[in-house]
Amino acid sequence: MSRPEPAPALAPAPRAEPRPALALRDVAFAWPGAGRGRGGFGLRCPDFSLAQGESVLLLGASGSGKSTLLSLICGIVAADAGVVAVAGTDLRGLSAGARDRFRAERIGVIFQQFNLLPYASVSDNILLPLRFAPERRARAGEGAAEVRRLCAALGLPADAPETPAGRLSVGQQQRVAVARALIGRPGLIVADEPTSALDAAAQDAFLGLLFGQAEDAGSSLLMVSHDPRLGERFDRVVRIEDIAAAERNP
Numbered sequence: 001m002s003r004p005e006p007a008p009a010l011a012p013a014p015r016a017e018p019r020p021a022l023a024l025r026d027v028a029f030a031w032p033g034a035g036r037g038r039g040g041f042g043l044r045c046p047d048f049s050l051a052q053g054e055s056v057l058l059l060g061a062s063g064s065g066k067s068t069l070l071s072l073i074c075g076i077v078a079a080d081a082g083v084v085a086v087a088g089t090d091l092r093g094l095s096a097g098a099r100d101r102f103r104a105e106r107i108g109v110i111f112q113q114f115n116l117l118p119y120a121s122v123s124d125n126i127l128l129p130l131r132f133a134p135e136r137r138a139r140a141g142e143g144a145a146e147v148r149r150l151c152a153a154l155g156l157p158a159d160a161p162e163t164p165a166g167r168l169s170v171g172q173q174q175r176v177a178v179a180r181a182l183i184g185r186p187g188l189i190v191a192d193e194p195t196s197a198l199d200a201a202a203q204d205a206f207l208g209l210l211f212g213q214a215e216d217a218g219s220s221l222l223m224v225s226h227d228p229r230l231g232e233r234f235d236r237v238v239r240i241e242d243i244a245a246a247e248r249n250p
């Protein structure tokens, strides 16, 4: 009797590539209002992506279009062409209102000027994004406890949650802005020059806290800056001119 043929070795199943946190493909955008005194500025970005959990520092000189690119990524403005996908959702397919809701659910934003409400308590400032984002609110669990946890993790004083945000120091306000971005663990944290007001030692301490918390939350981090010294901590440093072509029309 012949021996049974050995079963053919199975080819390993192809590993599904995890969905990138952010993907830009063939993006074109121009600010409306060219010729109305602002000179008309546009950007083209053929290909840029950010993996899940990755941290990228985006460097560029003043006026090179960093904030414009962040506005596209956050869905504050919509691309004229191409794909801007956050966690697989193309923002260009969404209305302005749907982009606002999507941003509240999926993106934590740290603005250059923090954009805190000075008379509202630190706690209310941190909880603000959850008001418009039911899924993120559910992920945050018990809001007051999560505010206390984030404040403690970011080195804010124990009574900070009840304090009006405007009474804190600039460095403390910056930590509140980070807590507001991190609450409810959004998949993507976007930060626009958050360290520009700090000296080198304070910058380093701030980045340490931000990275620790973003890692805990499993969030990807995209920070823009003109300061290459910040690059050491990031997985990748990218110059804006290497990923996007600026177009200026006089």
Ligand SMILES: Nc1ncnc2c1ncn2[C@@H]1O[C@H](COP(=O)(O)OP(=O)(O)OP(=O)(O)O)[C@@H](O)[C@H]1O
Binding pocket: 031, 032, 033, 038, 039, 041, 060, 061, 062, 063, 064, 065, 066, 067, 068, 069, 226
């Ligand atoms: N809302 C707007 N409407 C029209 N033009 C704009 C608008 N916002 C920015 N721009 C133009 O886009 C260009 C790039 O500006 P942007 O703020 O993106 O650069 P940046 O690299 O972030 O600069 P900075 O480092 O100084 O913040 C500038 O010419 C600016 O005038």
